[in-house]
Amino acid sequence: MTICAAVFDAYGTLFDVSSVATQCEVFFPTHGQTISTLWRQKQLEYTWLRSLMDNYVDFNQINHDALRYVLGQLDLPEEPATMEVLVGMYTDLPVYPDVVPTLEKMGNIPLWILSNGVSQTIEQAVNNVKIDRYLKGVLSADSVKTFKPSPKVYDLALKALSLPAQDILFVSSNGWDVAGAKTFGFKVAFLTRQKKPPEELGQKPNFVIDNLTQLVDLFGGRHML
Template identity: 40%
Template sequence: MTTRAYIFDAYGTLFDVHAAIARHRDRAGPDADRISELWRTKQLEYSWTLTAMGRYENFERLTERSLDFALARFGRSDPALRAALLDSYRKLDAYPDAKAALGTLKQAGAVTGILSNGSPGMLQAAVDNAALGGMLDHVLSVDALGFYKPRNEVYALVTDAASVRPEEIVFVSSNRWDIAGAANFGFKPVWINRANLPDEYPDLKPVAVINSLSALPSLKF
């Protein structure tokens, strides 16, 4: 089946979620990396917990709540640092390989887009900051549904928006659980495994594993 669309997760895939703490490492102190890791872990945990309960708060609010927990866990009650980190999270750096990969795919005539848990305002700020807007046909947020990945209805946002069948879509994510969700829905998932992590979800495998987005345009499906 011909691939017609390449859809990307945003956070951790196109945008570096640890870029916010990196900009304020000195202010965050010796636990900066652990704060960032816990911030990300709780952000995802809250999204899954709320979805399992049939409740919803947008991702911007979950990002604030998870940062509050991480800062409290490491004894960093600093309103100015909190504000700076949240501002930086809205303006995350794109990975160095993101723009070139998107540009190559667009030149080849593919439909490109983002499917993310992120709130629309967060996503637009990140896309604008990284100057990726001209390379994306769609920027899709779960906000339209009121629940989070990996529910099937979230992935269906892509097929509805792009008028493309699941088997014609390559879905790229750095999150192995997201790859499992995409495989379950019927996409062709590509796992970008920058950290060389062991595989999970053996029954819901990616069609390819790469460690850089620069490898994506040359893959044949």
Template identity: 45%
Template sequence: MKNIRGIVFDLYGTLFDVHSVAAACDTYHRGRGREISLVWRQKQLEYTWLRSLMGDYVDFEQATRDALAFTSRQLQLPLDEAARTALCEEYLKIKPYPEVPDALARLQAMGLPLAILSNGSVNSIRSVVAASGLGLRFKHLISADDAQIFKPHSSVYKLAEQQLNCDCSELLFVSSNAWDASGARHFGYPVCWINRAGNAFDELGQSPDHVVQGLDQLADWMAAQLIVSRS
């Protein structure tokens, strides 16, 4: 893992907890918020993959709205237009995992440019990052909108190379989504997988180069790597 010149992060589920919307969901259907959030997230992912395969791109915000409409019907938990709009607004304000702010500050202090590469729309990424107060940590916010297709398509991973003006082999890609980590590794990035839940890694012919349980452990590891490289 020598000669790393920058770090590229996934956003949803990696830096920010997508299920922080569960509390808002619970205000509409008491006791069902977590269930709504889980189905919503799974269908959101499926819609990005399916639309990529169909060649029928819509931005992430539209995929998120469509996934919520499906979730409401599938679980037979009615949400009117105002409720769906309010919950989609909550998705623009999801919360970072507890260790993320301090870990990002430590990583930034190491002098490496930090970037986000996300399936989120330009507006979605900017909104989430701004709401968290972490905007100054990132040099680049990169959206799949620029490729008009979603990860794990290779053209999305190429965007970070172009923006940071580095070969992917010089950029550490960080994701908690095993499918995303696999896609990035297949493209050629060295990959760190954040495995907060103790899950098995997907069987897609790829393996992460490093595994941590949280972003704080990544900061510890990068600090150690920096010491070795300077010795």
């Protein structure tokens, strides 16, 4: 199998979005984990719904709206300063422990991020955890004003890399994203961080891994090209 480049989803794949639960707990004792879980779920729902309605706003606004909904759902106060701090955490998310070792060993091929997030937000997060040195660039759904799993978003990788879809490995921990990328034509690795099976959407990943470092084992490091 020829793999000439790898493209990674950002949230939940490289960046640990569940880490916001700690700060949520500071502001809302006993509710931190619940807020974090519901907030992420509502983010995704809003990206899908706005895509279907053709009523785009960028992911920063999605993030804010989703948090506001969850706080209302839990009957918790929506203080603007608190909202700003929590939403702002998306520029300073930690990466999972397996991210840096994997990116270091895959440096023989171009590595990119393809995300629903706004470029500036993702790039700031990338710089804060110092993984920019391993990446060729960040591709954002914001440039086509819709969200994954729209083919318009995945097509950004083809245009940026000048490669056919079958020569690109797409890596995501989100089952719906895996199905979308495989439908588009990428080779796909499903990273099972959430210990869930692939979605039943008529497309199965080429590879199922439970740790990013397995990518290096699968493709033999320098022999991926």
